[in-house]
Amino acid sequence: MKNSWTGGESACLDSPEDGLAVAVHRREAGAFERLVERYESSLYNYAHGILQNTFDAQEVVQDAMVRAHRALTRQYDEERCATLALRPWLFRTTRNLCLNRRRSKTRELERPLHEFDDNRLGPFVGGAHSDLERREETELLRRALSILPVEARELITLRFMEEMSYGDIAKTVGTSEAALRGKVFRSLKLLRDALEKKGVAHAV
Amino acid sequence: MRCRNVLTRIDALRTNELAAGEAQEVHEHLGKCHDCEESLNDVVALARSVRSIAIKPPKSMRASLTATDRFDVVDAGGRPIFVAFSNRGLRMIHTGSSEEEFRTMYGERFGRELVRGALPERLRRQVAAAVEGEGVDRPVVDLEGSEFEQTVLGILTRIPRGEVRTYSWVAQQAGRPKAVRAVGNICARNVVPFVVPCHRVVPAGGGVGNYAFGSEVKRALLEREGVPVDELEEMAGKGIRFIGSRTTHIFCFPTCRDARRIRGDNRVAFHDEEEATKKGFRPCKRCQPAAA
Ligand SMILES: [Zn+2]
Numbered sequence: 001m002k003n004s005w006t007g008g009e010s011a012c013l014d015s016p017e018d019g020l021a022v023a024v025h026r027r028e029a030g031a032f033e034r035l036v037e038r039y040e041s042s043l044y045n046y047a048h049g050i051l052q053n054t055f056d057a058q059e060v061v062q063d064a065m066v067r068a069h070r071a072l073t074r075q076y077d078e079e080r081c082a083t084l085a086l087r088p089w090l091f092r093t094t095r096n097l098c099l100n101r102r103r104s105k106t107r108e109l110e111r112p113l114h115e116f117d118d119n120r121l122g123p124f125v126g127g128a129h130s131d132l133e134r135r136e137e138t139e140l141l142r143r144a145l146s147i148l149p150v151e152a153r154e155l156i157t158l159r160f161m162e163e164m165s166y167g168d169i170a171k172t173v174g175t176s177e178a179a180l181r182g183k184v185f186r187s188l189k190l191l192r193d194a195l196e197k198k199g200v201a202h203a204v
Numbered sequence: 205m206r207c208r209n210v211l212t213r214i215d216a217l218r219t220n221e222l223a224a225g226e227a228q229e230v231h232e233h234l235g236k237c238h239d240c241e242e243s244l245n246d247v248v249a250l251a252r253s254v255r256s257i258a259i260k261p262p263k264s265m266r267a268s269l270t271a272t273d274r275f276d277v278v279d280a281g282g283r284p285i286f287v288a289f290s291n292r293g294l295r296m297i298h299t300g301s302s303e304e305e306f307r308t309m310y311g312e313r314f315g316r317e318l319v320r321g322a323l324p325e326r327l328r329r330q331v332a333a334a335v336e337g338e339g340v341d342r343p344v345v346d347l348e349g350s351e352f353e354q355t356v357l358g359i360l361t362r363i364p365r366g367e368v369r370t371y372s373w374v375a376q377q378a379g380r381p382k383a384v385r386a387v388g389n390i391c392a393r394n395v396v397p398f399v400v401p402c403h404r405v406v407p408a409g410g411g412v413g414n415y416a417f418g419s420e421v422k423r424a425l426l427e428r429e430g431v432p433v434d435e436l437e438e439m440a441g442k443g444i445r446f447i448g449s450r451t452t453h454i455f456c457f458p459t460c461r462d463a464r465r466i467r468g469d470n471r472v473a474f475h476d477e478e479e480a481t482k483k484g485f486r487p488c489k490r491c492q493p494a495a496a
């Protein structure tokens with residue numbers, strides 16, 4: 001398998017925004033509905049990644065959408081809407097609401113993303129053949145993710161579930177792309193460690 | 205390039221997000237280093253697995269996000285009353301001047317648009333009754349706000365027509381006796397006046413207090429309901445807060461239906477709860493003055 005994967009994984013291409021923010025600003029019929037349709041699942045999954053609670057995730061997304069509508073129709077002028085990077089902006093709004101909610105709910109100390117060694121990352125899931133095995137793997141993966149530090153959960157959600165580019169993630173969480181690469185890799189290491197403890201990851 | 209620099213770049217390489225020169229260097233390293241190459245394969249496999257555990261929102265969420273709130277105009281003796289409502293109930297009532305003003309106000313408060321719709325008959329009856337100063341039993345409302353806010357609004361709906369309570373009494377009833385100012389703010393923010401009769405809450409020190417439509421309107425509303433506003437102010441001036449009956453030995457808020465039946469020599473005034481209890485009077489169960 002000689003690098004046949006590059007180019008094959010063009011998943012991270014962010015969809016063009018095709019003037020959606022401006023359409024919402026102008027209150028065009030169906031524009032806000034289109035925005036909701038396009039982003040509600042992603043924002044919900046993201047909020048859930050951070051909060052690990054479906055009820056809270058739903059409330060946060062509803063709040064984020066109300067704020068987005070208010071900002072686009074009343075607070076921002078057309079020029080600002082035209083130049084707005086809508087996707088990271090929506091994720092950032094959702095993120096702030098999630099973090100506020102976490103702060104008010106828990107006093108849990110965050111473990112910082114620690115340094116990693118230079119060893120091979122290691123395979124994550126292996127050898128699922130039946131549906132049952134696949135379901136078990138999925139469940140273990142969910143549980144492993146749920147015990148990671150919030151920053152790692154967030155990055156894995158954005159990068160691997162939402163398939164967001166490094167550029168957009170950097171805009172969402174407010175960091176440089178270079179720093180982000182390190183953090184994403186450390187998050188992967190943590191996930192891999194968590195899976196190994198649960199006996200899913202097989203060393204090959 | 206060293207292994208650790210390669211490892212932090214393999215994921216960006218996977219999606220072609222590295223600059224050409226950087227990508228070239230990583231490729232060269234991968235050609236020579238088995239561990240790093242395998243790590244790339246691990247990331248590719250992981251990306252696939254993790255993608256499959258993304259969760260979807262409940263179907264009901266879309267409906268509530270894109271729900272369009274509607275509005276209608278109710279005629280109240282020639283005066284237009286603007287009413288916003290959803291499928292779940294009343295959302296805003298305003299005796300404003302124009303449709304545009306109402307829509308702007310609603311948008312600023314809730315970040316949503318209003319479209320013209322027909323107010324369901326049941327809601328229309330409730331609004332009409334409330335605007336006339338009649339009590340509305342179990343108003344159908346769809347209000348936002350914190351748990352405390354909801355509790356306070358619920359308490360307000362139970363203050364009978366023609367009676368008033370104090371802000372501190374409401375705070376006490378809501379379980380947060382110190383939150384008097386918060387209760388005042390909630391009353392001021394009340395988007396469904398009349399239906400949730402915030403005009404029936406007054407300061408303990410006398411006067412009718414603030415109102416979104418002005419103190420004069422509040423006074424007029426209370427007088428229309430039969431609240432003896434002048435008499436109350438006179439009492440407040442003398443520091444009188446409760447009225448008791450010598451026959452029953454029960455004390456009340458002055459506007460309590462029971463208190464207003466007490467005549468002549470049977471009537472006794474109290475400055476506070478302590479004075480009443482000391483003289484052997486019990487608080488009325490209906491108006492619950494002890495929680496003032
Ligand atoms: Zn290497």
Ligand SMILES: [Zn+2]
Binds near residue numbers: 460463
């Ligand atoms: Zn009474």
